[in-house]
Amino acid sequence: MSSGSYEQNPIKAFASEVWGSVFRHGLPTTDKVAARTALTNFFLHIHPVRVKKSAIRVSYTLCLGGLSFFLFIALTISGLFLMFYYIPSVGQAYQSIKDIQYVATFGLVMRNIHRWAAHAMVITVWLHMARVFYQGAYKPPRQFNWVIGTALLLITLLLSFTGYLLPWDQLAVWAITVGTNLGKYGPIVGPVSRYIMLGGRNVGQSALTRFYVLHVIALPLIGFVLMVIHFWRVRKDGFTGGL
Amino acid sequence: MSVNPYETKENKLHWLAEVTRRQFIAIIGTLVSLGALLFGGFESLKFLFPNSTSDPPLRFIVPIDPTSVTVDNPYMDYQHRVGIIRDDGGFYCVQLVCTHLGCTPNYYSNCVTNTPVLPATAESHGERTPAERIPNGWICPCHGSRYFIDSTNFYGPAPRPMDWVNIEFTPDKKQFIVDRSNIVVYRNPGQVTPPLWRIDPTTGVWNGKVL
Numbered sequence: 001m002s003s004g005s006y007e008q009n010p011i012k013a014f015a016s017e018v019w020g021s022v023f024r025h026g027l028p029t030t031d032k033v034a035a036r037t038a039l040t041n042f043f044l045h046i047h048p049v050r051v052k053k054s055a056i057r058v059s060y061t062l063c064l065g066g067l068s069f070f071l072f073i074a075l076t077i078s079g080l081f082l083m084f085y086y087i088p089s090v091g092q093a094y095q096s097i098k099d100i101q102y103v104a105t106f107g108l109v110m111r112n113i114h115r116w117a118a119h120a121m122v123i124t125v126w127l128h129m130a131r132v133f134y135q136g137a138y139k140p141p142r143q144f145n146w147v148i149g150t151a152l153l154l155i156t157l158l159l160s161f162t163g164y165l166l167p168w169d170q171l172a173v174w175a176i177t178v179g180t181n182l183g184k185y186g187p188i189v190g191p192v193s194r195y196i197m198l199g200g201r202n203v204g205q206s207a208l209t210r211f212y213v214l215h216v217i218a219l220p221l222i223g224f225v226l227m228v229i230h231f232w233r234v235r236k237d238g239f240t241g242g243l
Numbered sequence: 244m245s246v247n248p249y250e251t252k253e254n255k256l257h258w259l260a261e262v263t264r265r266q267f268i269a270i271i272g273t274l275v276s277l278g279a280l281l282f283g284g285f286e287s288l289k290f291l292f293p294n295s296t297s298d299p300p301l302r303f304i305v306p307i308d309p310t311s312v313t314v315d316n317p318y319m320d321y322q323h324r325v326g327i328i329r330d331d332g333g334f335y336c337v338q339l340v341c342t343h344l345g346c347t348p349n350y351y352s353n354c355v356t357n358t359p360v361l362p363a364t365a366e367s368h369g370e371r372t373p374a375e376r377i378p379n380g381w382i383c384p385c386h387g388s389r390y391f392i393d394s395t396n397f398y399g400p401a402p403r404p405m406d407w408v409n410i411e412f413t414p415d416k417k418q419f420i421v422d423r424s425n426i427v428v429y430r431n432p433g434q435v436t437p438p439l440w441r442i443d444p445t446t447g448v449w450n451g452k453v454l
């Protein structure tokens with residue numbers, strides 16, 4: 001990038017300026033540049049600058065946390081697509097789901113991605129927790145991340161629960177009837193929790209509205225914030241694998 | 244240091260006297276903020292409790308002619324979640340809410356084949372063999388609980404019989420009025436004897452029996 005080339009070709013100069021404003025460093029040719037790149041790039045800084053070989057052994061984490069996060073991203077994107085067609089009203093919800101499947105281009109794919117990723121995420125989050133438990137990765141100094149983790153598990157399960165109602169088919173309505181009735185048996189806040197979840201005494205329009213809002217806004221947002229803290233702490237507390 | 248009003252070290256409030264002006268304001272500020280947050284949060288929670296709901300009314304008319312409901316032909320209103328049953332004693336109305344976790348059981352003219360019956364229930368129903376048993380009743384689609392036509396549970400996870408709710412004739416005696424907010428027969432687990440509560444098939448007058 002000699003100053004001469006600026007004067008010679010303004011388009012090239014502009015392009016290199018734009019490039020340079022986004023990527024502060026060139027391709028990581030040396031260890032030093034690689035380190036600086038990782039440090040200054042938002043997306044790369046999730047990883048430490050130096051990683052021990054022992055820490056990236058797949059058999060150690062089985063990538064379960066990473067898989068959970070990947071599935072969360074997949075769910076967010078596919079869910080966004082579904083939102084363009086889905087109508088959260090008791091009269092139209094089921095029909096709009098059918099529209100997604102049979103009318104919208106690639107709608108069936110989107111719905112299936114969302115559905116399967118949702119099942120998969122519940123599984124990977126549980127397994128991730130089991131992995132952390134069996135390796136004693138919850139011990140100090142990582143206790144706090146264990147607590148954040150349990151909150152993430154809860155969020156994952158609640159996302160699964162609230163999403164289940166949205167198709168408004170027989171399975172959905174009765175599963176939520178059963179689920180919220182189970183909640184009723186909880187101590188002290190049990191009966192109140194059902195009323196507040198359903199916004200009434202039956203699984204009806206207000207329940208659908210509430211579950212929809214929780215499913216597409218509240219829970220993903222809380223989950224995202226918790227994940228950011230979770231990852232930050234993984235970096236700060238160090239990694240049991242030696243990261 | 245300024246003069247310490249709490250001279251002795253033993254004085255419990257000694258630490259208070261040591262608090263600087265800044266610390267004092269910080270403490271009070273924190274407490275007030277926390278209090279405001281708690282109060283505000285608690286009050287905001289009220290927003291989530293609907294002051295009115297869109298639940299369907301619990302008292303409603305079932306628009307069928309009482310004479311069309313016969314011993315062999317009970318009437319199921321799945322929308323309102325009630326079943327109107329006629330037997331030798333008269334009419335009664337079962338609220339179709341499974342006592343397990345609240346699904347709507349479906350009516351079957353035969354719900355007893357190949358199904359074991361809980362011992363206590365079998366006894367109160369005269370220890371009849373499945374073949375002799377009055378076969379009609381309900382099966383819950385959610386976890387398979389089964390109920391005899393008197394709403395006694397005899398199989399599956401349901402802990403107790405379904406409730407009976409109040410039923411009467413409209414003044415012209417051409418339709419039924421059902422009131423699900425008025426439970427007339429409530430039976431606990433194990434209370435399996437068939438209740439005697441009925442309304443007269445012609446006059447619609449309650450026979451005065453509570454169970």
Ligand code: HEM
Pocket residue numbers: 061063064065066067068069072125128129132137138142145146147148149150151152153156227230234238239240241
């Ligand atoms: C939404 C769900 C979750 C996501 C997306 C997630 C993501 C991650 C990721 C990417 C890691 C890095 C290492 C790895 O892959 O194992 C990690 C580590 C960790 N997670 Fe999670 N996690 C979730 C839920 C949980 C749960 C339910 C727990 C436990 C209650 C938990 C506790 C931990 C702990 C203690 C670590 C540090 C592990 C170590 O240092 O070996 N996480 N998580």
Ligand code: FES
Pocket residue numbers: 178341342343344345346383384385386387388399400401
């Ligand atoms: S809700 Fe009827 S058997 Fe579970």
